[in-house]
Amino acid sequence: MNTRVGTIGNASPLTADANPMIDPFGRAVTYLRVSVTDRCDFRCTYCMAENMTFLPKKDLLTLEELDRLCSAFITKGVRKIRLTGGEPLVRKNIMYLVRQLGEKIGSGLDELTLTTNGSQLSRHAEELYECGVRRINVSLDTLDPDKFRKITRWGDFAKVMEGIDAAQKAGLKIKLNAVALKDFNDSEMPELLRFAHGRGMDLTVIETMPMGEIDEDRTDQYLPLSELRADLEKQFTLTDIDYQTGGPARYVRVTETGGRLGFITPMTHNFCESCNRVRLTCTGTLFMCLGQNDAADLRAALRATEDDALLQAAIDEAITRKPKGHDFIIDRTHNRPAVARHMSVTGG
Numbered sequence: 001m002n003t004r005v006g007t008i009g010n011a012s013p014l015t016a017d018a019n020p021m022i023d024p025f026g027r028a029v030t031y032l033r034v035s036v037t038d039r040c041d042f043r044c045t046y047c048m049a050e051n052m053t054f055l056p057k058k059d060l061l062t063l064e065e066l067d068r069l070c071s072a073f074i075t076k077g078v079r080k081i082r083l084t085g086g087e088p089l090v091r092k093n094i095m096y097l098v099r100q101l102g103e104k105i106g107s108g109l110d111e112l113t114l115t116t117n118g119s120q121l122s123r124h125a126e127e128l129y130e131c132g133v134r135r136i137n138v139s140l141d142t143l144d145p146d147k148f149r150k151i152t153r154w155g156d157f158a159k160v161m162e163g164i165d166a167a168q169k170a171g172l173k174i175k176l177n178a179v180a181l182k183d184f185n186d187s188e189m190p191e192l193l194r195f196a197h198g199r200g201m202d203l204t205v206i207e208t209m210p211m212g213e214i215d216e217d218r219t220d221q222y223l224p225l226s227e228l229r230a231d232l233e234k235q236f237t238l239t240d241i242d243y244q245t246g247g248p249a250r251y252v253r254v255t256e257t258g259g260r261l262g263f264i265t266p267m268t269h270n271f272c273e274s275c276n277r278v279r280l281t282c283t284g285t286l287f288m289c290l291g292q293n294d295a296a297d298l299r300a301a302l303r304a305t306e307d308d309a310l311l312q313a314a315i316d317e318a319i320t321r322k323p324k325g326h327d328f329i330i331d332r333t334h335n336r337p338a339v340a341r342h343m344s345v346t347g348g
């Protein structure tokens with residue numbers, strides 16, 4: 001049985017399915033991350049090889065198809081959507097999808113967010129706000145322009161700073177994400193923290209995950225956040241707080257700056273027990289877990305018929321396969337990552 005949940009603007013009414021997505025472990029799936037492209041204008045060393053082969057453009061779902069898929073998920077109980085990639089803002093006409101999804105806020109969807117490297121933000125910030133986006137994540141691993149170029153290979157630090165300025169001016173709330181990298185930005189964390197909190201932004205630090213072949217040895221980059229936290233505690237007072245954003249970060253309040261600092265620790269802690277999300281790629285493949293290879297092909301069901309019943313059945317079937325958790329273990333014998341696809345395929 002379906003129940004109508006409302007309409008805004010010219011959007012079609014979305015109907016809530018009385019059969020929401022509950023996985024075999026009793027977790028409700030309410031959060032969808034959509035990687036709208038696997039392409040990117042940066043080549044961060046921990047994320048990609050410099051010479052990446054991307055998906056042929058013909059394999060991509062159209063933005064209309066992505067919109068239809070997202071609507072099916074909202075009908076099935078998704079309340080929050082995050083657009084990611086690759087770099088979401090390099091997908092041609094991406095603002096069309098943002099606008100379509102923005103119209104669903106308050107009509108089944110609670111929140112639409114975005115994770116971006118910031119390179120194109122100055123162009124899009126105002127329109128993002130106008131479409132209903134209120135919070136975004138910007139990835140920033142260093143405040144040193146030379147180091148920034150080194151870690152992103154192709155990125156321009158000044159453009160990202162312009163993007164952050166434009167986003168704040170437009171009224172978007174920013175959370176900075178930094179991947180903690182041994183001997184690269186560990187000593188810079190206090191500065192990054194002061195910068196973020198000084199500008200009213202939360203900061204979240206992330207452990208590197210072994211996903212996809214890159215040009216470097218991941219074990220050289222890996223820094224357990226327990227070490228980073230112990231280091232920060234030499235200068236700052238960190239108090240655990242109960243703050244939740246629907247993501248996997250655990251937060252502390254930093255007394256000296258008054259701001260929040262989040263830790264995402266996929267490697268040293270299992271953050272899976274409260275997992276509420278699934279991830280859709282730009283080809284319509286649904287990954288039920290970031291750290292597992294099992295996936296469901298939703299493109300076939302999407303294209304088979306205009307009627308969403310088949311699609312919703314395919315989503316239901318996929319949710320029955322959501323695993324309890326990930327196991328990111330580097331295959332040390334062959335020095336291969338446990339998950340072969342890059343983070344840019346499923347999105348961070």
Ligand code: SAM
Nearest residue numbers: 047085086087115116117139177208209343348
């Ligand atoms: N291009 C956008 C960006 O960088 O924000 C969105 C996609 S990116 C894949 C999303 C997040 O994943 C970024 O914060 C990035 O730093 C993080 N990331 C990429 N590869 C990672 C890895 N192997 N381990 C941990 N985080 C990673």
Ligand code: SF4
Nearest residue numbers: 040042044047086117
């Ligand atoms: Fe691009 Fe984001 Fe991956 Fe960096 S982390 S290469 S910006 S997708």
